[in-house]
Structure formats: C-alpha cells, structure tokens
Amino acid sequence: MDPNSPSGIYKCTKCGNEETHVQGRSFAPCSKCQNNDWKLVRKTK
Secondary structure, three states: OOOOOOOOEEEEEEOOOOEEOOOOOOOOOOOOOOOOOEEEEEEEE
C-alpha cells in the first residue's frame, strides 16, 4: 500500500485484524497473518 495513505486504523482484508498506520510510513504486513492488503476503517488526525 502507498505510505502516503491517510493516518488511521486499517483492517486486514484476509483475517480482519486491525492496526494503525501513520501517513508517510511504510505499511507493515499484518502481524497475525502476514497479509499485505489493508482497508481503511477510520481516519485519524
């Protein structure tokens, strides 16, 4: 995913695990299943 995606809470599309992302940083693989596909749940400031 693009590191410039907005900061927020993202849900793994494979297992449903939710993790935070800070805009400008690289997305890490899901800590539960190692999937690398995320969907934005809620933006944060």
